Amino acid sequence: MKSRSIFLSICAFLLMVATMPGQSSQPDALPSAPSEAKEKAQPAAQAQQPTPVPSPPPESPTPDKSQDNSAAPAANAKAETAAPAAQPVEPATAGDSQPAGPDDESISTIRRTVNEVNVVFTVTDKHGHYVKDLKKNDFKILDDAKQASDISSFRAETDLPLDVGLLIDASNSVRDRFKFEQESAIEFLNQTVRRKYDHAFVVGFDVTPEVTQDFTDDTEALSTGVRMLRPGGGTALYDALYFACRDKLLKVAHTGPVRKAVILLSDGDDNQSHVTREEAIEMAQRAEVIVYTISTNLSGAGNHGDKVLQRIADGTGGRAYIPFQLTEVANAFAAIQEELRSQYAISYKPPNFRADGRYRKIEILAQEKGLHVRSRPGYYAPLQ
Numbered sequence: 001m002k003s004r005s006i007f008l009s010i011c012a013f014l015l016m017v018a019t020m021p022g023q024s025s026q027p028d029a030l031p032s033a034p035s036e037a038k039e040k041a042q043p044a045a046q047a048q049q050p051t052p053v054p055s056p057p058p059e060s061p062t063p064d065k066s067q068d069n070s071a072a073p074a075a076n077a078k079a080e081t082a083a084p085a086a087q088p089v090e091p092a093t094a095g096d097s098q099p100a101g102p103d104d105e106s107i108s109t110i111r112r113t114v115n116e117v118n119v120v121f122t123v124t125d126k127h128g129h130y131v132k133d134l135k136k137n138d139f140k141i142l143d144d145a146k147q148a149s150d151i152s153s154f155r156a157e158t159d160l161p162l163d164v165g166l167l168i169d170a171s172n173s174v175r176d177r178f179k180f181e182q183e184s185a186i187e188f189l190n191q192t193v194r195r196k197y198d199h200a201f202v203v204g205f206d207v208t209p210e211v212t213q214d215f216t217d218d219t220e221a222l223s224t225g226v227r228m229l230r231p232g233g234g235t236a237l238y239d240a241l242y243f244a245c246r247d248k249l250l251k252v253a254h255t256g257p258v259r260k261a262v263i264l265l266s267d268g269d270d271n272q273s274h275v276t277r278e279e280a281i282e283m284a285q286r287a288e289v290i291v292y293t294i295s296t297n298l299s300g301a302g303n304h305g306d307k308v309l310q311r312i313a314d315g316t317g318g319r320a321y322i323p324f325q326l327t328e329v330a331n332a333f334a335a336i337q338e339e340l341r342s343q344y345a346i347s348y349k350p351p352n353f354r355a356d357g358r359y360r361k362i363e364i365l366a367q368e369k370g371l372h373v374r375s376r377p378g379y380y381a382p383l384q
Contacts, residue, residue, distance in 0.1 A: 290376065
């Protein structure tokens with residue numbers, strides 16, 4: 001009987017030890033950080049794991065900010081366009097511009113109030129010739145229909161470093177003239193990009209954009225990137241422009257002023273994009289990118305594709321070229337090269353400025369009659 005009592009006491013003691021709190025047979029390992037898409041789809045509590053000591057459950061991991069941005073915008077790209085509204089007028093200093101959750105550190109970087117606007121513009125006379133010798137007092141600036149008098153800098157920019165993205169439509173619709181367009185683009189890069197000064201990248205697009213050569217000042221590498229392109233597939237023009245502005249030109253950092261431009265060579269047809277035309281234009285505006293378009297339609301009839309390309313150019317302060325012959329594609333590239341070296345840059349503080357994220361219109365007027373000024377039509381104010 002005594003032995004039975006001892007045996008029961010031992011069993012009771014072992015049962016008490018086994019049920020003590022804080023013991024776990026699972027290894028001590030932190031959960032891996034979920035992707036942004038998984039984080040949205042799962043409650044934060046599902047990411048918690050028990051720890052080997054009695055303590056409150058660990059907080060949910062922060063979103064993974066190491067996403068690969070080299071792919072085309074996903075189907076949720078429309079939602080992403082709302083996030084950059086907090087970006088300042090000078091987004092090149094914003095760092096990582098990838099849209100993120102409210103706890104992402106990048107938000108604290110881009111949400112800074114910047115009340116100085118930088119505008120690059122060109123001036124031509126009534127014959128279409130560039131006018132390059134004008135002074136600050138030769139212009140009047142209207143910001144939201146109010147004159148801006150606080151001009152911090154004005155300069156003729158004939159030698160500013162360039163960041164240029166070359167976007168080439170590689171869809172089936174341009175197959176019959178693709179070779180000539182490639183050679184014209186290569187000639188443009190050879191004539192425009194200067195070693196240790198300018199940088200360019202090459203993107204071919206059909207259904208998705210493909211970077212065949214990233215930022216470089218090596219014209220031979222850029223030429224190779226152009227020759228790698230092969231036509232085929234549908235056309236996602238708006239996705240390609242959105243990608244080039246958001247994932248390439250918006251993120252590049254500089255210590256000084258630089259001119260950012262995209263040369264878009266396409267027929268203007270789009271049948272595969274996830275973002276709209278206006279969303280692509282808005283992203284170019286936020287990245288302060290001027291878009292020059294060259295139509296590959298040779299009908300000269302002003303079809304829908306040409307109107308699309310004209311709208312993209314007008315919305316970003318660029319220019320649309322509509323050749324009537326294949327040989328005129330090379331002339332369009334030459335005209336763009338001349339314009340990039342014939343511009344003015346002005347910086348000013350807007351009157352009655354508010355950091356409300358609202359779109360504000362810009363109008364630059366030449367005091368002398370007969371002169372035409374072309375610039376981007378506006379900008380998005382940062383959010384407080």
